[in-house]
Amino acid sequence: AATKTAHAQGAAFPQRTINIIVPFAAGGPTDTVTRLVAEVMGRDLGQTVVVENVGGAGGTLGAARVAQARPDGYTLLLHHIGMGTTPTLYRRLSYDPVGGFETIGLVTAVPMTIIGRKDIQANNLAELVALVRRDQVKINYANAGIGAASHLCGLLLQKAIDAPMTTVPYRGTGPAMTDLIAGTVDLMCDQTTNTTSHIRAGAVRAFAVTTAQRLPSLPELPTAAEAGLPGMEVTVWHGLYSPKGTPAEINTRLSRALQVALRDERLIQRFADLGTAPVAQNEATPEAHRAFWQADIAKWRPVIQAAGQYAD
Numbered sequence: 001a002a003t004k005t006a007h008a009q010g011a012a013f014p015q016r017t018i019n020i021i022v023p024f025a026a027g028g029p030t031d032t033v034t035r036l037v038a039e040v041m042g043r044d045l046g047q048t049v050v051v052e053n054v055g056g057a058g059g060t061l062g063a064a065r066v067a068q069a070r071p072d073g074y075t076l077l078l079h080h081i082g083m084g085t086t087p088t089l090y091r092r093l094s095y096d097p098v099g100g101f102e103t104i105g106l107v108t109a110v111p112m113t114i115i116g117r118k119d120i121q122a123n124n125l126a127e128l129v130a131l132v133r134r135d136q137v138k139i140n141y142a143n144a145g146i147g148a149a150s151h152l153c154g155l156l157l158q159k160a161i162d163a164p165m166t167t168v169p170y171r172g173t174g175p176a177m178t179d180l181i182a183g184t185v186d187l188m189c190d191q192t193t194n195t196t197s198h199i200r201a202g203a204v205r206a207f208a209v210t211t212a213q214r215l216p217s218l219p220e221l222p223t224a225a226e227a228g229l230p231g232m233e234v235t236v237w238h239g240l241y242s243p244k245g246t247p248a249e250i251n252t253r254l255s256r257a258l259q260v261a262l263r264d265e266r267l268i269q270r271f272a273d274l275g276t277a278p279v280a281q282n283e284a285t286p287e288a289h290r291a292f293w294q295a296d297i298a299k300w301r302p303v304i305q306a307a308g309q310y311a312d
């Protein structure tokens with residue numbers, strides 16, 4: 001009877017609201033991506049998918065919450081490239097940053113933009129580099145904590161410019177953007193899902209995009225390589241996770257709903273407006289996601305070790 005009940009429950013998944021934890025503040029890039037995906041997934045699953053923001057400590061607080069949640073498919077994590085950098089950046093965590101999770105599927109890969117407050121004394125990337133070299137720690141660089149994409153981009157930027165800046169950490173780049181627009185911080189590197197509308201409105205000054213090619217959504221913006229920093233290449237991949245031990249058939253069902261979301265016309269259009277695109281359908285699977293994640297940990301490990309900046 002127990003087996004029968006378990007089978008019946010598995011077949012009926014989901015029976016109630018699903019929570020997706022975003023490990024950064026509301027209104028930021030991860031939140032924006034997650035809300036678009038959650039809405040369509042909810043329609044496919046026939047249940048509401050709620051987004052909960054658990055920001056702080058570069059995404060590790062939200063990730064910890066999910067690693068420690070019941071592995072029943074009702075608590076999920078939508079996290080980004082930080083899943084690839086955190087295992088190296090943090091020597092002590094309250095959860096296992098790799099073994100604590102099942103993968104469900106990749107979601108998207110988002111370009112980043114190097115942006116400054118609109119009245120910063122630099123008109124292009126070369127002038128910005130000169131300004132940072134001159135003023136160094138007087139320049140305030142906003143990020144979302146160690147493990148955030150904005151933190152990783154800052155590491156690459158500092159390596160390329162070879163001058164220390166002062167870091168100002170936030171719970172996400174949503175609130176960091178508010179301060180950059182207000183001019184209380186000077187500089188940030190953040191995903192196009194958060195920066196595109198502000199760049200277009202002239203609320204911040206954009207210097208470069210961190211991809212090999214220019215973006216159709218911001219065609220005037222040079223690549224970092226074109227503008228003089230050839231090493232500055234990074235895109236922020238996102239993936240959906242469940243706690244370790246979540247039954248495979250539940251992860252498969254969630255993966256199917258994710259695939260439905262990623263071929264939704266409205267979502268694709270919205271992603272394009274924000275300078276990104278969904279991954280291919282065969283990447284929105286547990287297997288492709290896990291392989292990509294493992295390769296990404298290996299990719300960033302030497303970069304982080306060379307920078308020598310850890311969380312402890």
Ligand code: MLT
Pocket residue numbers: 024025028029030031080143144147148149150151171172173174190
């Ligand atoms: C966010 O959602 O706030 C961002 O993804 C933060 C970051 O990683 O820079």
